[in-house]
Ligand code: C2E
């Protein structure tokens with residue numbers, strides 16, 4: 001019986017592995033044509049300044065609508081794009097689209113905000129990225145301080161190269177944010193050496209801080225750390241009012257999450273601006 005069940009288990013694991021490989025192959029196959037077939041959409045999620053209740057930026061988040069596979073999460077296809085090198089054209093498209101949209105909103109007369117773009121590790125270590133961004137800013141007419149690059153701790157393993165690369169971006173006038181902070185392995189002693197502007201607390205810590213005292217302690221500590229390092233701190237994944245109130249008590253600078261808005265398509269961004277413009281009027285009255 002033991003032998004029999006052992007064999008079944010092996011078969012089970014094999015079929016699991018085959019399913020994964022099959023999915024991976026399908027994604028790669030269809031991902032190769034996705035850009036030329038216009039299957040990507042960039043969505044935008046507002047970031048709100050808690051003191052003034054104003055929008056100070058949007059994070060751009062890619063979506064893939066595949067006719068063959070349906071909607072595929074970036075958590076699934078970005079790693080495939082990285083492994084295959086497809087991240088280079090995809091990442092360039094994201095930068096172009098994000099800068100173009102932000103400039104468009106500015107020209108429509110909305111308050112000037114930053115557009116944040118997630119970088120993958122391969123992009124970050126690509127020597128041509130700096131020139132690419134420079135060209136995109138020239139082409140779109142967006143000023144560099146309105147583009148923010150999001151990097152993660154895992155991308156800074158090569159500390160000296162990371163510091164040099166970040167310095168060159170900073171000298172260009174770009175903003176830099178450390179994304180998913182707390183989930184990586186970067187040593188705290190290096191954090192103060194990275195020339196970054198913003199620290200984004202990972203949503204896994206922000207989740208339920210009003211009912212989870214461990215998470216609350218972690219978030220409070222990260223906010224204090226950011227303040228001491230003179231970094232602007234952003235809490236990601238804020239979903240309810242109780243969590244928001246606690247973040248206000250902790251003096252968190254900015255928040256981003258479903259409570260304010262899910263990521264929206266470009267066409268809905270003016271509505272979001274309008275919503276917050278209304279808030280401002282009410283507060284002034
Ligand atoms: P991220 O950069 O940490 O982005 C935040 C993720 O949290 C987004 O998921 C967003 O939709 C989600 N989120 C925002 N507010 C809430 C909330 O209140 N509750 C919950 N549960 N989730 C919330 P998304 O869009 O699925 O992206 C997942 C990850 O994929 C991103 O994590 C980022 O690492 C990567 N990604 C997305 N777009 C790009 C891109 O253009 N380029 C690259 N290289 N990576 C991207």
Ligand code: MG
Nearest residue numbers: 059118150179
């Ligand atoms: Mg991000």
Ligand code: MG
Nearest residue numbers: 179180202236
């Ligand atoms: Mg994040």
Ligand code: MG
Nearest residue numbers: 179180202203
């Ligand atoms: Mg993340």
